[in-house]
Amino acid sequence: MKNKQSFRKYMKSFLRVLLVAIFGLSYSSCKKTFLQDGSITDGAITGEQVWANDAYARGVLNNAYFNIPEGFSIDGNGGMLASGSDEAVNSGVNATLSIFNNGTWGPVRTVDDEYNNLYEGLRKVNLFLANLPNAEIIPTDGLTVAEDKSRLEGQAYFLRALFHFELVKRYGAVTLATRVFDREENLNLPKNSYQECLDQIIADCDKAIATNIPVFTRETTANKYAWRTGDYGRATKTAAMGLKSRMLLYAASPQFAAQSGITWQQAANAAKAIIDLNVHSLRTNYTNVFNFGADPYNVEVLFATRAQNRNDIETQQAPISFDGATGRTNPTQEMVDAFETTNGKLITDPTNTMYVETNPYVNRDPRFALTINYNGRTFKNKIVQTYVGGADGLNRNINATRTGYYMRKFLSESATWNQASNTLARRPWVVMRYSEILLNYAEALNEAQGTAAATEVLRAVNLVRGRTGVAMPALQTTNANGNGYVALTKEAIRERIHNERRVELCFEGHRFFDVRRWKQGELYLNKPVTGMRIVVDGSGATSYTRFEVEKRIFSEKNYLYPFSQNTVNRQPALIQNTGY
Secondary structure, three states: OOOHHHHHHHHHHHHHHOOOOOOOOOOOOOOEEEEEOOOEOOOOOHHHHHOOHHHHHHHHHHHHHHHHHOOOOOOHHHHHHHOOOOEEEEEEOOOHHHOOOOOEOOOOOOOOOHHHHHHHHHHHHHHHHHHHHHHHOOOOOOHHHHHHHHHHHHHHHHHHHHHHHHHHHHHHHHHOOOOOOOOOOOOOOOOOOOOHHHHHHHHHHHHHHHOOOOOOOOOOOOOOOOOOOHHOOOHHHHHHHHHHHHHHHHHHHHOHHHHHHOOHHHHHHHHHHHHHHOOOOOOOOHHHHHHOOOOOOOOOOOEOOOOOOHHHHHHHHOOOOOOOOOOOOOHHHHHHHHOOOOOOOOOOOOOOOOOOOOOOOOOOOOHHHHEEEOOOOHHHOOOOOOOOOOOOOOOOOOOOOOOOOOEOOOOOOOOOOOOOOOOOEEOOOEEHHHHHHHHHHHHHHHHHHHHHHHHHHHHHHHHOOOOOOOOOOOOEEEOOOOOOOOOHHHHHHHHHHHHHHHHHHOOOOOOHHHHHHHOOOOHHHOOOOEEEEEEEEOOOOOEEEEEEEOOOOOOOOOOOOOOOOOHHOOOOHOOOOOOO
């Protein structure tokens, strides 16, 4: 982003004092204290000076982008939300992620606790919005002061909506933060209702859309509001529309529908609004949606975090024989089984002759090989060996796969690590992309209208399946040849949409929350997950045996995150989520 590199080091230090979290951080530990008038007690710099300086004022907003959660390593050690669902198992010994699965998740044992971080982000954007009208902004890109302030305001409203959404999807109803709270006031505040949280998120999305932020990241520079390359990763109208689509989809789902009053048709309409703009499309190369090279914000991406040159994804996720990688995210057999065969049939279909148990990885949906490193797959010009005794096999070392698989998605073939000279690859975390919007639309429309809308529902799903390089058979309700056949019922179409989300969006953090919003946690997350033990005998014959990897525990309370005990102690009016 523009200005970020030159001010990043200074602003992070400065804002550590100026921009404290709304509830969570202790004021007594720091001699410098933010006061209501914006001053700092030791006189180092005042709020008035911040807002009178264009770079400092913009820096407050820039810094808020750092509070957006990314999903590559939620535990600092390569742990991903996938390992808290039936998508994967974490290979780490005593991994923090196991808290999600072993029945110990609670107020004193939290994981993915973004509460303080998100309220810190909210404080930054509220501080920015409160001071923007009188801030000294030097316009850029040929804009007037008013136009540039509108573009800045749009970013702040989007971020406020995003931070609140990230709280609500984890904790349910939370305390809304739509202003800067003063340290002297009573901060023992109760939750707002879920409806109030929903309304605020939608209102902020709509406010962002109404400003002159660019329509989408790659909008032509002939539009004076368009982002220059150095500003890619900032908010856009379609990012705000995408967030609105996701929020309404969650709100219409069984987990929240009774509290929200949102209909499936409203959720379908929000997704269709993005489709009708006709500015986003599916990238022809599925792998390059995530491994960007020189194109980190392509036409499929609605919103992504700032791009970084990095190889930590590879060091934490590649198979263990690849230069000392730690292979943290191990796809489960349940995840592998979700990939259809190339005739468009599920492997559980008794008529599916293309699935061969003695050679299970042939004839599979191309996305299988693009997202999972399995035995015999080539990665970085080397064969992955997950068979027992293989270089990447079960029990090979302390980091070896526990399921017989490693994650492939997100990994760059060009990155190198643990060498005398390493090569990095530039990538952000993709927060929203167009295939999600198509699947949001299909799911919501099917729930709203059922078989009456089957043709339109399957059209949206088949756009995702038909991507160049994937080209899976179109789902259809006529059984001409059996390939891609789905019965013409709302329930049958629902199951195929759910499975399409599971495959297309795997490891991106959706499955963890999809299962919850569908109220299917007991079905998918309260039973053991399995892997594949592959044995090659002396003659070279290979056998495949499914085995139990890990027992899983899920109860009603686990549909929402617990608030940490420290948070409840500070803010008892918040009231802990039920069951914790």
